[in-house]
Amino acid sequence: MTEAQVLKPQKTWSHLAARRRKPSEYEIVSANLHYNDRDPNAPYELSPGLFMNEWYKKHTFGTALKHADWNAFRDPEEVVYRTYNLMQDGQETYVTGLFDQFNQREHDKAIDPRWAGTLARLYTPARYLFHTLQMASAYVGQVSPASTITNCNYFQMADSLRWLSHTAYRTRELSNTFNETGFGLDERRYWEEDAAWQGFRELMERALTVWDWGEAIVVLNLIAKPAIEETVLRRLGESARHNGDMLLALLTDAQLIDSARHRRWIAAFVRMALETPGNLELIQGWIAKWEPLADKAIDAYCGALPDVSEAAASARAATRDFRRSLGL
Amino acid sequence: MAVLNRMDWYDLARTTNWTPKYVTEDELFPPMLSGEFGLPLSAWEKYDEPYKQTYPEYVKVQREKDAGAYSVKAALERSRIFENADPGWKSVMKAHYGAIARGEYAAASAEARMMRFSKAPGMRNMATLGCMDEIRHGQMQLYFPHEHVSKDRQMDWAFKAYDTNEWAMIAARHFFDDIMMTRDAISVSIMLTFSFETGFTNMQFLGLAADAAEAGDHTFANLISSIQTDESRHAQIGGPALKVLIENGHKAEAQKRVDIAVWGAWKLFSVLTGPIMDYYTPLAHRKQSFKEFMEEWIVAQFERALTDMGLDLPWYWDIFLKDISQTHHGMHLGSYFWRPTLWWNPAAGVTPDERTWLEEKYPGWNDTWGQCWDVFIDNVVDGNMAMTYPETLPYVCNMCQLPILGTPGKGWNVKDYPLEYNGRLYHFGSEVDRWVFEQDPERYAGHLSIVDRFLAGMIQPMNLEGALAYMNLAPGEMGDDAHNYAWAEVYRALRETRKAG
Numbered sequence: 001m002t003e004a005q006v007l008k009p010q011k012t013w014s015h016l017a018a019r020r021r022k023p024s025e026y027e028i029v030s031a032n033l034h035y036n037d038r039d040p041n042a043p044y045e046l047s048p049g050l051f052m053n054e055w056y057k058k059h060t061f062g063t064a065l066k067h068a069d070w071n072a073f074r075d076p077e078e079v080v081y082r083t084y085n086l087m088q089d090g091q092e093t094y095v096t097g098l099f100d101q102f103n104q105r106e107h108d109k110a111i112d113p114r115w116a117g118t119l120a121r122l123y124t125p126a127r128y129l130f131h132t133l134q135m136a137s138a139y140v141g142q143v144s145p146a147s148t149i150t151n152c153n154y155f156q157m158a159d160s161l162r163w164l165s166h167t168a169y170r171t172r173e174l175s176n177t178f179n180e181t182g183f184g185l186d187e188r189r190y191w192e193e194d195a196a197w198q199g200f201r202e203l204m205e206r207a208l209t210v211w212d213w214g215e216a217i218v219v220l221n222l223i224a225k226p227a228i229e230e231t232v233l234r235r236l237g238e239s240a241r242h243n244g245d246m247l248l249a250l251l252t253d254a255q256l257i258d259s260a261r262h263r264r265w266i267a268a269f270v271r272m273a274l275e276t277p278g279n280l281e282l283i284q285g286w287i288a289k290w291e292p293l294a295d296k297a298i299d300a301y302c303g304a305l306p307d308v309s310e311a312a313a314s315a316r317a318a319t320r321d322f323r324r325s326l327g328l
Numbered sequence: 329m330a331v332l333n334r335m336d337w338y339d340l341a342r343t344t345n346w347t348p349k350y351v352t353e354d355e356l357f358p359p360m361l362s363g364e365f366g367l368p369l370s371a372w373e374k375y376d377e378p379y380k381q382t383y384p385e386y387v388k389v390q391r392e393k394d395a396g397a398y399s400v401k402a403a404l405e406r407s408r409i410f411e412n413a414d415p416g417w418k419s420v421m422k423a424h425y426g427a428i429a430r431g432e433y434a435a436a437s438a439e440a441r442m443m444r445f446s447k448a449p450g451m452r453n454m455a456t457l458g459c460m461d462e463i464r465h466g467q468m469q470l471y472f473p474h475e476h477v478s479k480d481r482q483m484d485w486a487f488k489a490y491d492t493n494e495w496a497m498i499a500a501r502h503f504f505d506d507i508m509m510t511r512d513a514i515s516v517s518i519m520l521t522f523s524f525e526t527g528f529t530n531m532q533f534l535g536l537a538a539d540a541a542e543a544g545d546h547t548f549a550n551l552i553s554s555i556q557t558d559e560s561r562h563a564q565i566g567g568p569a570l571k572v573l574i575e576n577g578h579k580a581e582a583q584k585r586v587d588i589a590v591w592g593a594w595k596l597f598s599v600l601t602g603p604i605m606d607y608y609t610p611l612a613h614r615k616q617s618f619k620e621f622m623e624e625w626i627v628a629q630f631e632r633a634l635t636d637m638g639l640d641l642p643w644y645w646d647i648f649l650k651d652i653s654q655t656h657h658g659m660h661l662g663s664y665f666w667r668p669t670l671w672w673n674p675a676a677g678v679t680p681d682e683r684t685w686l687e688e689k690y691p692g693w694n695d696t697w698g699q700c701w702d703v704f705i706d707n708v709v710d711g712n713m714a715m716t717y718p719e720t721l722p723y724v725c726n727m728c729q730l731p732i733l734g735t736p737g738k739g740w741n742v743k744d745y746p747l748e749y750n751g752r753l754y755h756f757g758s759e760v761d762r763w764v765f766e767q768d769p770e771r772y773a774g775h776l777s778i779v780d781r782f783l784a785g786m787i788q789p790m791n792l793e794g795a796l797a798y799m800n801l802a803p804g805e806m807g808d809d810a811h812n813y814a815w816a817e818v819y820r821a822l823r824e825t826r827k828a829g
Contacts, residue, residue, distance in 0.1 A: 007804030011478050013487040028474050029467035033433045035490040035501070036509075044510050045501035047774030051360050052510035081464040082398065085391035092384040100330045131344040134456060138443040141459075147433065154436060154459055157443065158383070161341075161456045165383040168340035172332060184340055192346055205350040 026078035032071050033147035060143045065214025066276050070146035076268045102247040108177040115243040116178045125190040127167040132204035134160035136220045143213040152265040159258040196304040199297030218286045221266040226322050227294040229259045230315040231301045239305050270326040342449040345369045361445040363514030375448035375568045397554040404547045410476050415810040416608040417543040422672035425473040426489035427500050433466025438508035438516050445513040458562030481804045485671035492800035499729035503592045522566025523589035530559050531625040542613040574638050587642040591760050595728035602656020607677030617689035622652045644760045657697045658733030670807035679815045699737035708816045724777045726754040727761035
């Protein structure tokens with residue numbers, strides 16, 4: 001061996017050492033973790049033509065949404081596993097406290113049977129919808145080209161399970177009080193057949209089959225989630241308030257805290273994506289393609305919320321305001 | 329009662345299958361991603377995970393676990409454990425973090441594959457938690473070694489290893505990519521969670537935690553045992569899937585996946601764990617030999633797991649049982665001889681006392697492995713250090729990507745198992761490695777081993793120096809003897825005594 005320079009230890013990982021700033025815990029444990037970008041011909045250490053290698057070459061690295069260095073993406077809140085659990089354990093303590101206290105006050109017994117009927121039709125079937133968000137976030141995460149983007153999607157997936165869990169919990173509780181209303185039994189039928197849900201069902205079934213990573217992250221986070229959050233969380237929460245169901249109103253408010261966090265990371269993502277010429281038009285094209293389906297879903301669902309004035313119009317406007325705030 | 333019990337609502341949280349209408353079931357769950365078993369959604373709804381946990385329980389329990397592990401780390405941060413640890417133990421840490429940390433993070437995506445594409449609703453939720461677990465394991469096992477990067481350049485490999493062409497990392501990626509990154513959801517559940525995690529890592533982590541405690545590294549011991557407690561939650565994912573497959577007449581396909589994954593896991597263990605237990609760990613701290621460990625924790629445990637499940641022992645079980653007293657000795661000799669190609673410093677582990685122990689645990693060791701080490705030791709004592717380093721690459725197996733080895737010396741049985749496929753000659757280190765290839769040649773046929781790359785001129789210059797550069801290893805990173813050949817002093821003294829006598 002020739003006398004080469006002997007590498008000296010550095011203060012941090014070699015891939016972070018060039019910068020002047022001391023890396024945060026977030027960067028130490030989150031940045032540049034995917035290794036499937038090392039060989040463009042074979043993301044995984046097997047035959048280059050293997051089905052899954054072709055899948056990643058086409059859908060992850062072959063997307064039209066381009067950036068010279070997606071690994072430079074940073075979650076604005078720098079969430080790591082450790083802080084995620086600190087944060088959500090606190091949030092769950094709050095929600096469990098709500099469940100506990102409202103139950104002690106016999107909240108459900110005070111619910112008008114007509115509102116209980118609305119809950120059976122428009123609230124509890126949302127566990128299917130929340131589960132589709134969980135699935136879609138899991139997909140976008142596994143095909144994202146940078147670990148910092150993947151992580152945001154995986155935490156979002158866990159939050160979707162959280163919303164699903166709240167819904168399952170409340171469904172059982174409601175069934176204890178309203179045992180004739182079909183709580184726990186009829187949700188699948190409502191989800192599959194009720195006109196109010198068909199827009200979201202079509203949107204999510206189609207969104208779940210978008211394999212291209214660039215389009216999938218846009219459809220999920222800029223189209224589907226805002227539409228769902230502005231209706232099944234925000235407008236339904238308003239309706240709940242109008243109908244004396246403070247528990248659901250406070251619960252949807254609590255879930256909207258997660259949603260606000262999701263919007264902050266996707267906003268940072270869009271800001272980064274727009275650094276590359278051509279991405280703006282590309283994203284706008286995807287929005288134009290998917291917005292009508294989301295609008296249809298908003299209309300169908302909000303049409304069943306008569307006591308929220310202008311529900312559909314305000315929900316549609318809110319989704320557009322959000323996108324406009326990102327420069328889209 | 330004011331708050332419901334978990335089991336009052338648990339089933340509702342996994343009643344999430346519906347009949348798609350705007351896309352077909354095959355579009356929503358493409359068979360190549362979901363599993364080509366031809367079973368409809370309804371068949372998978374019988375899936376029932378034995379270890380149940382809800383979201384609120386998860387964040388609470390995991391928050392507490394992290395609080396424990398991170399506070400132990402913080403409390404011991406200034407204790408200079410790293411500076412004072414036995415060099416053999418430091419090598420264990422370096423090998424472990426490099427080969428494992430980012431593999432654990434990758435496993436989060438394997439879990440996400442099951443979350444999105446499994447038709448079993450219970451599996452989808454458990455895989456959501458499993459995905460979170462693997463993020464934890466990836467992040468912790470980067471955060472903990474990062475504490476030591478400023479002391480030792482080799483610690484940088486806790487992060488860097490997965491980005492390199494270092495041979496052991498090619499082997500690690502080849503195995504993990506095969507069982508978890510490029511398989512459908514159901515196959516991931518069988519090959520990663522059932523075969524690898526239930527069969528191997530669960531037990532390995534227990535052993536490693538015990539070793540760390542013996543070595544006085546309580547931060548690491550605590551980290552590893554904390555991680556291990558998560559394993560049992562997500563390692564269970566494959567079991568109920570196997571049950572569904574067997575009940576629906578797919579036992580043979582299930583069995584084949586188990587057989588492939590277990591063999592690959594064994595080969596990786598033979599190079600990563602075997603040498604650590606029988607050579608790197610100081611003699612005083614060795615509780616049992618690698619062979620005894622395998623027999624007690626892996627063989628017995630796994631045989632039970634398989635038969636409980638209604639599966640058979642893999643067809644190669646006799647070969648495996650024989651190999652557990654041989655293979656890792658060759659892997660150790662090979663990796664030690666090629667020590668500049670490692671990112672840690674291997675411990676030779678062949679002092680007279682250690683050789684007595686090896687002979688006792690592995691009768692015949694001195695007549696076989698010992699013969700190679702005799703020559704090696706003479707060269708070190710004679711100061712012929714150049715003779716103790718390699719000049720070429722060893723032949724490696726086109727399946728496990730590890731050197732093709734056998735028993736040397738008086739027990740010589742080194743054998744290649746070649747196969748010609750589509751005009752190319754492949755080499756395999758065992759009958760089983762070749763069998764794995766034959767089960768699905770197109771998965772593997774287009775891959776080039778590091779020797780194939782060398783022979784194809786992809787490594788320049790075509791010598792060891794070129795190979796080291798190709799493996800991204802520079803001086804300061806390359807491995808050498810963990811104890812700086814201090815062990816050779818015993819032999820030098822023995823020789824002096826002999827001369828004097």
